[in-house]
Amino acid sequence: MPASSPEQHWPAPVAAGPVDAVVPLPGSKSMTNRALILAAIADGPGTVERPLRSRDSELMVGALRAMGVLIDEEGDGWRVTPGALSGPAQVDVGLAGTVMRFLPPVAALAGGPVRIDGDPRARERPMGPIITALRALGVEIDDGGRGALPFTVHGAGAVEGGAVTIDASGSSQLVSGLLLAAPRFAKGVEVRHEGPPVPSAPHLEMTVRMLREAGAVVETEPDVWRVAPGPLAGRAWPIEPDLSNAAQFLGAALVTGGRVTVPGWPSDTAQPGDALRGLLTAMGAQVERGADGLTVRGTGSFTGLDADLHEVGELTPVLAALAALADGPSRLTGIAHLRGHETDRLAALVTEINALGGDVRELPDGLEIRPRRLHGGVFHTYDDHRMVMAAAVLGLAVPGVEVENPATVGKTLPDFTELWTGMLRTG
Incomplete structure (x- = not known):
């Protein structure tokens, strides 16, 4: 105790x-942090309207800014202007699952190293599957063999992408993180889950829905998600x-x-x-x-x-x-x-x-x-x-x-x- x-x-x-x-x-934390990711890697400026302003969303804003994304106050929301993602950068994910699982695939698109760490408890949360998946897609990650935070993503400015199999039974965020960045991968991504059922299926539906609203081509079948490479529209994201x-x-x-x-x-x-x-x-x-x-x-x-x-x-x-x-x-x-x-x-x-x-x-x-x-x-x-x-x-x-x-x-x-x-x- x-x-x-x-x-x-x-x-x-x-x-x-x-x-x-x-x-x-x-506003919804889950929608806010997904919208920030999609806006940050879009083809043009966008806005996040009536977002949640909390530690989790501010950590996401801080992480994206650290990698070169311009995020400015606009009315009751944020205006997001994408740019070339870059390192070196230091990212604090706090205890936010959406930040610690959504940021590494985006960091892989940056030109330069991005070190990711968080609160002490964050170092105990499941991260191994997304580290393993990114390595399988050609991303260099230095985690000291821990399969957990802290680690450094050595971004090369691009990710080849392709097919990968993971066990996402610990968190649906492990799948969502890969899917959100996938339109910017050269081959997109096919994520296949093997293991006990993935929890929080509605959050995966949210990810797929928001990707499609941004113009991504997404196909799903039981325990398989495919995102094709292609443009993402800069748009307004009203948050529920x-x-x-x-x-x-x-x-x-x-x-x-x-x-x-x-x-x-x-x-x-x-x-x-x-x-x-x-x-x-x-x-x-x-x-x-x-x-x-x-x-x-x-x-x-x-x-x-x-x-x-x-x-x-x-x-x-x-x-x-x-x-x-x-x-x-x-x-x-x-x-x-x-x-x-x-x-x-x-x-x-x-x-x-x-x-x-x-x-x-x-x-x-x-x-x-x-x-x-x-x-x-x-x-x-x-x-x-x-x-x-x-x-x-x-x-x-x-x-x-x-x-x-x-x-x-x-x-x-x-x-x-x-x-x-x-x-x-x-x-």
Whole structure:
């Protein structure tokens, strides 16, 4: 259990009654960082409109600027002017999976060495498959034999490309990273996955959709993705609200028996967070999407959840918190890959919910949760933004929950605590 001091703690507010709030959310992290990559290697200038401004997206901006891409403020977004990618450059990926997996193929297109490193935990996250894949495509990478960060990509200004086989069961980002840069490879790329199922399939659909919107030719079949070499249009990229970041706000409607609306919920999206509509309905919420956005109403009680979350693993921490407060047991499966996320999320959720009096058991591929009366205490967050959000949900119904290091939400939602307390004030 990590050490912490009281001044790093945030007392999670208890709901005084049913919430009744409209919560506008900033842009999708996943869309923002994909749009930045595609804009950086396009044939002409483009814009990223209403992007998420968070640690993860700022790290992506900083990495691209380090390699010579011009990114300027324009209105409420960024104007991206591609240029010749170059090194030497130093890139900090922090703890951002999208940056650490999307940048190396782009760095291979740079003329010169690009050294890539990140937070200590980032050095433990799965990177071997993309390093091996890039080497198979002719890219020189010096990783000291670790198969992990830090490493240096010795960019030659071009990548031959071709066919490559990887095991992407640790993260769909390993595939997306190769696909996003592939139109600039001389032969494009064919990525074939061999291994246990790739998690977070909606994120791969997002990658394919955005590549096609930029003009790339993409073909897919089960566990195979082909991107042809060719031009990428400089264009405007409007960014949708981050639907995964809606989970805790919509969950508050269940916990308090209230109502929460997230405006701007898209009618057609590849974001995994859209699955919240079905998952919260299964727990007893009333869910309606209309002109005002997505509205979730709670009834004052809600049931447990039996669900395979393989494609939407990032929703697990908040769903586990809801399950700990539900009226019956829950079983969340298909999420063994979460052991390799910002922290081992399965172990962290078991440890922290049980420390508050819960009954959570780790399964080979998930969690089994039996609701019990919970009590206050320090909820450690392991530098994981989703753990802060899970703790806030528990705090709605459990007095005395002290959330360690709430600032870690800066990774994807810097204004989280302000949005959270604002939601409760309007209830």
